[in-house]
Amino acid sequence: xxxxxxxxxxxxxxxxxxxxxxxxxxxxxxxxxxxxxxxxxxxxxxxxxxxxxxxxxxxxxxxxxxxxxxxxxxxxxxxxxxxxxxxxxxxxxxxxxxxxxxxxxxxxxxxxxxxxxxxxxxxxxxxxxxxxxxxxxxxxxxxxxxxxxxxxxxxxxxxxxxxxxxxxxxxxxxxxxxxxxxxxxxxxxxxxxxxxxxxxxxxxxxxxxxxxxxxxxxxxxxxxxxxxxxxxxxxxxxxxxxxxxxxxxxxxxxxxxxxxxxxxxxxxxxxxxxxxxxxxxxxxxxxxxxxxxxxxxxxxxxxxxxxxxxxxxxxxxxxxxxxxxxxxxxxxxxxxxxxxxxxxxxxxxxxxxxxxxxxxxxxxxxxxxxxxxxxxxxxxxxxxxxxxx
Ligand SMILES: Cc1cc2nc3c(=O)[nH]c(=O)nc-3n(C[C@H](O)[C@H](O)[C@H](O)COP(=O)(O)O)c2cc1C
Numbered sequence: 001x002x003x004x005x006x007x008x009x010x011x012x013x014x015x016x017x018x019x020x021x022x023x024x025x026x027x028x029x030x031x032x033x034x035x036x037x038x039x040x041x042x043x044x045x046x047x048x049x050x051x052x053x054x055x056x057x058x059x060x061x062x063x064x065x066x067x068x069x070x071x072x073x074x075x076x077x078x079x080x081x082x083x084x085x086x087x088x089x090x091x092x093x094x095x096x097x098x099x100x101x102x103x104x105x106x107x108x109x110x111x112x113x114x115x116x117x118x119x120x121x122x123x124x125x126x127x128x129x130x131x132x133x134x135x136x137x138x139x140x141x142x143x144x145x146x147x148x149x150x151x152x153x154x155x156x157x158x159x160x161x162x163x164x165x166x167x168x169x170x171x172x173x174x175x176x177x178x179x180x181x182x183x184x185x186x187x188x189x190x191x192x193x194x195x196x197x198x199x200x201x202x203x204x205x206x207x208x209x210x211x212x213x214x215x216x217x218x219x220x221x222x223x224x225x226x227x228x229x230x231x232x233x234x235x236x237x238x239x240x241x242x243x244x245x246x247x248x249x250x251x252x253x254x255x256x257x258x259x260x261x262x263x264x265x266x267x268x269x270x271x272x273x274x275x276x277x278x279x280x281x282x283x284x285x286x287x288x289x290x291x292x293x294x295x296x297x298x299x300x301x302x303x304x305x306x307x308x309x310x311x312x313x314x315x316x317x318x319x320x321x322x323x324x325x326x327x328x329x330x331x332x333x334x335x336x337x338x339x340x341x342x343x344x345x346x347x348x349x350x351x352x353x354x355x356x357x358x359x360x361x362x363x364x365x366x367x368x369x370x371x372x373x374x375x376x377x378x379x380x381x382x383x384x385x386x387x388x389x
Pocket of ligand 1: 077078079080117119149150151152153220221222223224225226227238239240277313314315316335
């Protein structure tokens, strides 16, 4: 265990405890709406059916503005480090970096929350870098920036950074140590000296201090160790579907899974919010949406997104049945899939809310037009159902 030299670690207050923070504004929504930016080639689906979606910054910047104009609460970028070739010919690994991309969006948006995914154990990042960069982004975005702390689950990624994959639960111990030091740096009014198992600091200090206690903290996980980590630190837990991507199958497990995550927070006096990432296949009617899904699947790469090309030790998806049908394989990512016309999509989101979930982070096949259709046809239905203010 880490030996703390001086002084005892302190944590800043969560931005959720400031009524005027951007996070509090988002949390007032009965159901938060996020957009999962396609900063990686192919997004979440390995299909060649023509679409506008690209990983370029210009495309993602336009999407962030479009989402903000529609009143969305969050844009979010994932992080991945894949060897040449990526997953397949469509999802070939080309991707702009999550931290840099989302940081750049801070300057061209005004209201929406901006969440970057960062592998805090790669590099390694130093807590001083992270605290300083985070505080800077907090000021540029006026309290809208946050980080999805991930520890990496693929052996190839760890090896790319020059070490063998760290054991699963040990990763969370290290991330805990890292984040404790970062949070202390955000909170402390004095120099800070610290000796942990992996990081040392002598008379460290950072300014400016974040505007609302600290940046927003998110963690994407499904394991007991990850949930315990999220309970200690996170405002929002980005959850998986333990059982599979098909909507009804996912719904079988989600209420209990969400309850487990929230109970882990409640046990230590913290109110955790949860978000999940549906892939939304939307059209004017249910039949048209089914035909759209068939067309996507008809041109999908057989290897798919999660074909197990790179070994993962993630618990989050250990028991899911994503490969049950060719259709699910063809549609690919998203922790669950929602296929339908506007009513069915609104109904599905209402059911996720009833399962205890506080927000959806949407991805689409053809992002710009599908998001526009969602805004035009589904948003009014969500408002009518009291899911959006
Ligand atoms: C919804 C969700 C989104 C995730 N996004 C990322 C990501 O962008 N990059 C990444 O390397 N890992 C991502 N992960 C993987 C987790 O960070 C974690 O490494 C993995 O789930 C293994 O941890 P666990 O066993 O605690 O679930 C995600 C996990 C979930 C559940």
